[in-house]
Amino acid sequence: MRTNRGSARTRLLLAATLVAATLAATGSPSQADQDIRTAAGQSVTVDKVKEIAGETGESLAQVTQLLREDASMRLDAKGRLYHADRVAKASATSSAPVVAASPDHPLADTFKLHSRRGSKKVIYLDFTGERVCDTEWNRGGLLGLGALPCGTYAGYDVDGRAGFSNAERALVQEVWARVAEDYAPFDVDVTTERPAAWRINRSSASDTYFGVHGVVSSSTTARDRTCGGPGCAGVAYVGIFDEPRTDGQRIFWAFPEELGNQPRRLADVLSHEAGHTLNLLHDGNTTAEYDQGHGIWAPLMGASDRALTQWSRGEYQGANNRQDDLSVIATNGARYKADDHSSRLSSGTRLNPSSTRSGVIGRSADVDVFRLRTRCRGTVNVAVRNVRFGPNLDIRLRIYNSRGRLVTTRNPTSSSSGMAGGLDASFRGIRPVGTTYLVIDGVGARDPRTTGYSGYGSLGRYGVRYTSSCGRRW
Known part of the structure; x- marks a missing residue:
């Protein structure tokens, strides 16, 4: 459990995973009024919430509010926490035609791109389709959605034809470039080239090579079974980036058709979901689960299609999360890169x-x-x-x-x-x-x-x- 400054809400979320596991072991409470109904429709006993409050130093009211206010926060059958993120209210740009900009790299290199080749930490963006078996997504119990069948799930597909056209390759390059820029301050390689399994998985605390695997999929089955159906843009487990022996949770998902296949919005979702794996919570406000920003700006851990999205520490009006995104990322597996130019x-x-x-x-x-x-x-x-x-x-x-x-x-x-x-x-x-x-x-x-x-x-x-x-x- 993390103890870094500014992560009290993260500790609450991680502690909440203990609740489901305890309920599974002890059975349902005998009195309905002992349960707290979460925003996702799950029941947690008051006694168990009190235990969490005692462990974290937070009040019962604070823990209760946290469980009740974020509908994307879910506990799987084994008590593990994940976020199923709904699409933000769309603007006109969301339904605009998908236009591929000219690529910065040769089209033949589209699936060989690296933002920081040689880094020991990896965020793999998988656009080509993926066989998903023997993961937590395949074990079921996700709010009654049923297990994701073992199988191969379609990748990024804008034109409905097999393979990748030149336009689709250009779109992949743009999405990759945008995510790579979000993670530019950190010693992590955002890549479209499939790494060996040992580069993603983490066998023990002494294993210094690890990362996460983002699957970009047009599969409605994957969307429905992992995320709950139409309107879900992405889903990811929380805080597993640097945790050993969490290999079954290292895949996170993004569903581009829910975003009109727009590369800017898809990139924001991928950065957002990777952020969850690094222990980041949602940037909401007093009235909304996801803050949608103002002017040209929005927080990456909110949800919008504004032009400038950045990591945040809750400086906007009405922020309900003061989490220091940069510090949390750097202390949960993706350290800051070394400085490249002197300040003198x-x-x-x-x-x-x-x-x-x-x-x-x-x-x-x-x-x-x-x-x-x-x-x-x-x-x-x-x-x-x-x-x-x-x-x-x-x-x-x-x-x-x-x-x-x-x-x-x-x-x-x-x-x-x-x-x-x-x-x-x-x-x-x-x-x-x-x-x-x-x-x-x-x-x-x-x-x-x-x-x-x-x-x-x-x-x-x-x-x-x-x-x-x-x-x-x-």
Whole structure:
């Protein structure tokens, strides 16, 4: 059971799994008024809830409210906790035609993509169909839904034809890129290439190679038996990412037809369900199980089709979950990646003209420094650009002179509605002979409570490049 700061609600959820197991052993209570009816329709005795409250230091009222308020929270026949996530209220974009953007990688490499090749932790996104047998999904008892039959379940299918068309491969690449960006701050490989079973399973606490397996499926049977029928976008067990001997729970599901096969929404669901396996709870509010955000922004552990979705710590108005998503992920199996660029001017990364360097803003306080040189007084053009698909990073660029004094700041205001514009930053100006420092970090915009977002989840990959007629190589 986790003890990290900010995870009291997670401990409650994990402790709740003990309830079903105890009920199975002791039988049903003799008096109906001793039961608490959960939002999912399951019964838990008051005495057992009191035990949970005593173990966690929470009040009976708090534990009771938690069990009653989240209809997606379920206990399987063995008392294991999972979430069956319903589709958020759709907007016009959800029923729009599915359009494949031009891919960033060769189509032949679609099922060989890696975000951090070599990492010991894996989130495998499986689009090609999967034979699912001998898992917890196949053992039944999921709110009377019946066991998922052992068999092969269809993968991602937009056009209704066998195999993957070029358009479908391009869509797979976009979905992968968006999920990879959500997990860019962490030492985890988001991949479309099937790993060996030992790379997913975890045999013991000493086993350092493990991960989860996300099955993207068009199968209505899989949707109905694991998740309860139409309207369910995804389902996953909670907190199993780094738990040994939970191999039967390492598959999580996403059902793209419930999302109109839209790549942006599918990517959000995959990141959300993988988040559950890393112990993340829902970001809801005082009136809704899933917060749908505001402006261009929404929390990844809520549910919406807004353009900018980020990890959250409940800074929006009415938040009912203050869980620190980033900290929870990092302490439940997917540690932060190592910093890639220094934050000190004196040790900034050397940047040559007309050469793009990449980086990752990996933490809220992360700052990356680059140095460029000019051999004459002249115009310098600097561009710092986000990744193409699903950026989470709102870039701020600061320019310092050779003496370490701030010259100017470039931080365009992001769009307040519609598409997520204004996240990149650039500079064009005259620079003297010598060294200029570029300082890059992530920032927020407007009021995170009601119209914008803070710098907390403003993280991700970028590329920086400069050109100048006076540019000088190191």
